[in-house]
Amino acid sequence: TQLLEQSPQFLSIQEGENLTVYCNSSSVFSSLQWYRQEPGEGPVLLVTVVTGGEVKKLKRLTFQFGDARKDSSLHITAAQPGDTGLYLCAGALGGDNYGQNFVFGPGTRLSVLP
Amino acid sequence: NAGVTQTPKFQVLKTGQSMTLQCAQDMNHEYMSWYRQDPGMGLRLIHYSVGAGITDQGEVPNGYNVSRSTTEDFPLRLLSAAPSQTSVYFCASSYSSKQYFGPGTRLTVT
Numbered sequence: 001t002q003l004l005e006q007s008p009q010f011l012s013i014q015e016g017e018n019l020t021v022y023c024n025s026s027s028v029f030s031s032l033q034w035y036r037q038e039p040g041e042g043p044v045l046l047v048t049v050v051t052g053g054e055v056k057k058l059k060r061l062t063f064q065f066g067d068a069r070k071d072s073s074l075h076i077t078a079a080q081p082g083d084t085g086l087y088l089c090a091g092a093l094g095g096d097n098y099g100q101n102f103v104f105g106p107g108t109r110l111s112v113l114p
Numbered sequence: 115n116a117g118v119t120q121t122p123k124f125q126v127l128k129t130g131q132s133m134t135l136q137c138a139q140d141m142n143h144e145y146m147s148w149y150r151q152d153p154g155m156g157l158r159l160i161h162y163s164v165g166a167g168i169t170d171q172g173e174v175p176n177g178y179n180v181s182r183s184t185t186e187d188f189p190l191r192l193l194s195a196a197p198s199q200t201s202v203y204f205c206a207s208s209y210s211s212k213q214y215f216g217p218g219t220r221l222t223v224t
Contacts, residue, residue: 002156009154031211042118042204042215043157088156092211102213103173104149104156 004105023089037086118216137205146188150201
């Protein structure tokens with residue numbers, strides 16, 4: 001059983017469309033991170049959200065942490081082929097700054113077609 | 115800065131063989147970790163270290179050993195490889211909860 005669930009598992013859209021992917025859990029996290037991973041490479045950190053209800057924007061990407069700190073969403077506006085990749089969420093169960101208690105979701109694989 | 119480097123990039127082992135996956139970072143981070151990534155499973159923590167001389171087990175430590183003699187290096191040893199250890203292995207170092215991942219080692223055990 002996964003501690004973190006992500007949906008959808010796969011998503012294929014046309015360039016210019018908007019999309020939202022979700023990260024859900026029954027556990028409360030002290031912080032939550034989103035990563036993007038491209039084929040043959042390691043994950044790259046996009047954002048960390050810490051406060052319940054927090055919203056962060058990174059260009060066309062909007063990240064929201066649920067009020068209860070159990071879930072998060074990633075919204076992409078006007079998707080581009082360069083957004084293609086595996087999007088992973090990771091939740092921190094502890095309150096430390098080292099990150100050793102991060103658990104990862106299985107990921108959403110996004111394909112943006114030109 | 116090279117960031118986090120891993121060698122080798124690819125490896126094929128026979129069941130029962132042993133090997134060491136190398137990981138090095140040049141960012142002077144105290145915390146380092148090893149994950150394995152399998153389809154549909156996300157990344158699972160194998161072992162981690164909060165500083166030289168200190169290591170601890172993660173979620174899936176069985177069959178793996180680590181040591182941390184220096185801040186820079188954090189090798190992962192497979193003692194007796196099994197087909198269930200076929201996976202992609204990522205090393206990461208972190209500071210203030212920001213994790214930086216290496217490019218990964220793709221390991222196949224036949």
